[in-house]
Amino acid sequence: MPDLTALQLANAASFQAFVNCYLREVDSGLWSTAADWQRASCVVLGRGEHHVVELRIDARDELIAIGVSYRSLAGRHTLTEVYRRSLYGGPWRRIDTVTALLSLVDAIYALHPDSEQRLELIARLMDSHQVMAKYLRRHLETPCPARAPASFIASEQSTLLGHWLHPTPKSRQGIHAWQHPHYVPELGARFQLHFFAAARDLVRQDSLLEVPAEELTRRLASSGPSGAGQRRAEAAVRAGYCLLPLHPLQAQWLLHQDHVRALRADARLVDLGPLGPAFTPTSSVRTLYSEDVDFMIKLSIPVKLTNSLRINLHSELGDSVWVSKLLRACGTASRFPLFRFIEDPAYITVVLPQRDGSSADTGFEVIFRSNPFGAPRAKDEVHSIAALVQEPLDGQGPSLLAQLVRRLAAAEGCPLEEASRAWFESYFTCAIESALRLYDAHGLGLEAHQQNVLLDFTPTGRPLRCYYRDIQGVGLAEGAR
Structure with a gap:
């Protein structure tokens, strides 16, 4: 049953x-x-x-x-x-x-x-x-x-x-029962982003990429199915507006906020609706992935996941780009080839004149995240530590981690105990040792919890590389400042 x-x-x-x-x-x-x-x-x-x-x-x-x-x-x-x-x-x-x-x-x-x-x-x-x-x-x-x-x-x-x-x-307070199939990763949701066009003087952005963040959003809006919405978006760009993609849940919440209603009434903010390709939520629910797009998108949602409201704070936007710039300056990609940072190299948002007691957060904060797992790597085996150690979903059988160790033992023709040690040694080398060396060399401390750490593998199941995401959690030791 x-x-x-x-x-x-x-x-x-x-x-x-x-x-x-x-x-x-x-x-x-x-x-x-x-x-x-x-x-x-x-x-x-x-x-x-x-x-x-x-x-x-x-x-x-x-x-x-x-x-x-x-x-x-x-x-x-x-x-x-x-x-x-x-x-x-x-x-x-x-x-x-x-x-x-x-x-x-x-x-x-x-x-x-x-x-x-x-x-x-x-x-x-x-x-x-x-x-x-x-x-x-x-x-x-x-x-x-x-x-x-x-x-x-x-x-x-x-x-x-x-x-x-x-x-x-x-716990996912804020997502209604009927919305789960449409917006959560566990049920295989796929959806388009909800776009707004904002007057240029309201927009703040930064980018370490070859193009500004507004160009990323323009390309994104134009890459989906053509139609009236896409033509409206193109017209808005020609008129000098910048496009901003939002999570559909956040868009519906914002449309009921007074500051958004006022901006729409003045034609300084235009609701364009769903545009662009379909995205799939990652395990965080609010970071979205498409194998056909070079970047992931981290968005705010009006939902309390586990115990906190999941929003991008305005103060975090600059941190994301600053940390990405710091990592490049430190040469981490070449010095630590087995440990890869998934950068957040660009952002775009809407800002409003500050009112007494108001927050700088407007709900439009968008962070662009590098996507190392897009095509042609979309089918490569990659797991978070959280997925590896999760109990078997049928209440029986081995965990995913145990399956990988058994695969390694079978491929190398060695006892399970020996394969376990070999697997852990490879994991330690690419993940733990690299993280410790990063701290020793540059004073970079990582908030490397099980959802933020990803591994990819050799065909035999041995850890090959470690990836770290959510770089806003990177800390800098006092002596390295």
Whole structure:
């Protein structure tokens, strides 16, 4: 039954992500071996548990006990059954994971039970759980090839469980249920960008490329299907306007904002509608990819992903270009050939006269990102670390990382243990060692979390190169400034 299976997988993944965060940040719990706990509790566990961790919930006068089949030094524990009893004794009774999560939320906000933050966390928990179940249901109902997706965009669409150490890994507040198939990577969305034409004096831009950002947007608008919208865009450019592409969700939000309505009324901003080629969202949802375009586009969306509103801040635009310029000046491409930065070399936006208390952010901020995975590399095997270490989506079988190690072992005719070491050595060389050498040589510190780090591979599955994206997260050591 696909519905039941999807719900079970979402239950397990949501519970595991939240509890692992809780154990790390709130209460590390009281650990015991499964054998000792079963003797003391008179409960028989049956899912391969080696440990049990107990958590005290004073807000509800109860204890929660969680079976652990794998205890991880890194904090990625594999959890199984959940039990509850009164702090004052009595029998242990099995409970469902959602009930347990609500108890843990109460423990977090024990001193502030009426806090709006408590309600917000519960809302995000439920949203994340339901979204994850929706994506898993579609995945389980869709025939899949025997081999896991290998291309860059197929891998980006495969992270159905989200961050493994985030309490609400798939929370997407702001995307309505009917919009998910149209705009999220996990459901294979493809869509055109929504274009506006802005009076030139409202536009700010910068570019390290051979052409200005406005030329990139003009080419983009003219490269899609021809029609009335394209002719209007060409006429706007001839009249001196600059074109700006936006995410359709952001465009719909902006059309309801007073400052946009005022600009449209004065004909200083023109709504051109959908134009250009179809794009596919990457795992971040708001960065868009097309194999036929030389750059990706990072856009604002009026959506809270996990826990924050995903917008390009006006202050970040110059940072993107500045960091790209710094990387070129440092010669990182030639000095570190196994480690590639995916640059953000251009931006364009609309600016408005500052009003009292107003923000410089207008909602039109657009960042252009290099696309190393366009044609002819669109079919090359590229994965983020997040995709590599994601639990198998059917709840069984090996992870993508394990599949690569097994492929390497088979190709080189060596034992699995030897292949594991060889795989990690190659990964360490191209990713970890390169990042450390970058810091030593130039003082560049990277926010290299699992979604920002990409690897491509040899045909045998061995890591070949590392790619780092979201360069706004690059920091510069004080001594290197």
